[in-house]
Amino acid sequence: MIAGVIGLVLRAVVVLAGAAILTFALLWHAPGDPAQAIAMARFDALLTKDVIDQVREEVGLNASFWTAFLDWVGPLLVLDFGNSAVTGRPVWPDLWAAITYTFPLALAGLAIGLAISLPLAILAAKRPGGLLDRCAVAIASLGAAIPAYWLGLLLILLFAVQLGWLPAMGARTTAHAVLPALTLGLGVAASLTRIIRSGILEARGKPFLPAIKRRGVSPKSIGRDHVAPHAAIPVITVFGLELAFLLEGAVMVEVIxxxxxxxTFxxxxxxxRDFPHVQAVVVLTALLFVTVNLIIDVLYRVIDPRIGGHHA
Structure with a gap:
C-alpha cells in the first residue's frame, strides 16, 4: 500500500514537471513579440524600439529558453510565481483574489450537481426501465449534450431578461452567483446522474449477491456493505474528474x-502576454488535476485493495 502510494506521488511529480515545461515552452514560442505586447499593456501609448528592448531585457526575454525556464521554475517549487510582467506586482495576491471568486463558485456548482443527481439516480435505479428511469436518463443525456456557454445564455434569457428574477452580470451579491452556479451544477448533475445510476445497477448485478440474500442478510445491509462499495468506484472516478473540470468550467462561466x-484573470x-500570470493559472490547474487523480487512486486502494496492482 505504502509503496503504491509512493509510486503514485512520483508519477504525479513527473506529470507536474511535464506540465511546467510544456506551459513555459508554449508561451515562450507563441507568435508575436511578447516584449511589445507587455510594453503596450504597461504604457498604452506609441512605443519606441528602445522602450521595447528595455522591457525585453527587464522581463528576461533576452535569455535562452532553458536559462529563463530555470529562473522561473526555481521559485515555483515553493509556489512563488514571481511578479507580473505588466504591473510588477507579486502574482500571488492577484491570483488569490481571483481564486476567492472561482473556487466558491465551483464548489457551489458541485453542491447543486450532487443535490440533483444523487436522489435522481437512486430513484431511477429502483426500477430500471421504468418511466422515472427513462425520464432521468433522457434528462441527463440532454443536459450532457448542452455546452456550458449555451446553457448559461439560456438561463440569462429566461431568469434575467424574461422573468427579471436574477441579475446576469457581476458578482456584487449572492444573487449574482445563482445563475453561474446553476449553469455549472446542471452540467455536473447530468454526468453524475448517469454514472451513479449505472454504478448502482452494475453493483446490484454482481453474481454473489443472490447467495448473500439467501443467507438472510437484510436488504439494508446488502446495500450498505456490498452494493455501495462496488458502486462507489466509478462514482469516485467521475466525481473527482468533475471536481477538477469544474475549475475549467468556472473559468468559462465567469466570462459569460x-x-x-x-x-478574467x-x-x-x-x-x-503576462507570462507569470498565465503560467500561474496553468500550473495551479495542473496541480489540481494531479492532486485529485492522486486522491482517487488512493481511494481505490482503500475501497478495494485488490485493484491496487492494476492502478499502480
Whole structure:
C-alpha cells in the first residue's frame, strides 16, 4: 500500500514537471513579440524600439529558453510565481483574489450537481426501465449534450431578461452567483446522474449477491456493505474528474456572466502576454488535476485493495 502510494506521488511529480515545461515552452514560442505586447499593456501609448528592448531585457526575454525556464521554475517549487510582467506586482495576491471568486463558485456548482443527481439516480435505479428511469436518463443525456456557454445564455434569457428574477452580470451579491452556479451544477448533475445510476445497477448485478440474500442478510445491509462499495468506484472516478473540470468550467462561466475570477484573470494575462500570470493559472490547474487523480487512486486502494496492482 505504502509503496503504491509512493509510486503514485512520483508519477504525479513527473506529470507536474511535464506540465511546467510544456506551459513555459508554449508561451515562450507563441507568435508575436511578447516584449511589445507587455510594453503596450504597461504604457498604452506609441512605443519606441528602445522602450521595447528595455522591457525585453527587464522581463528576461533576452535569455535562452532553458536559462529563463530555470529562473522561473526555481521559485515555483515553493509556489512563488514571481511578479507580473505588466504591473510588477507579486502574482500571488492577484491570483488569490481571483481564486476567492472561482473556487466558491465551483464548489457551489458541485453542491447543486450532487443535490440533483444523487436522489435522481437512486430513484431511477429502483426500477430500471421504468418511466422515472427513462425520464432521468433522457434528462441527463440532454443536459450532457448542452455546452456550458449555451446553457448559461439560456438561463440569462429566461431568469434575467424574461422573468427579471436574477441579475446576469457581476458578482456584487449572492444573487449574482445563482445563475453561474446553476449553469455549472446542471452540467455536473447530468454526468453524475448517469454514472451513479449505472454504478448502482452494475453493483446490484454482481453474481454473489443472490447467495448473500439467501443467507438472510437484510436488504439494508446488502446495500450498505456490498452494493455501495462496488458502486462507489466509478462514482469516485467521475466525481473527482468533475471536481477538477469544474475549475475549467468556472473559468468559462465567469466570462459569460462577466464575473471576476480566474477567467478574467487569465484572459487579461493572455491579451497582455503576462507570462507569470498565465503560467500561474496553468500550473495551479495542473496541480489540481494531479492532486485529485492522486486522491482517487488512493481511494481505490482503500475501497478495494485488490485493484491496487492494476492502478499502480
Amino acid at each position: 456572466f462577466a464575473r471576476p475570477g480566474l477567467g 487569465l484572459l487579461t494575462a493572455i491579451e497582455a
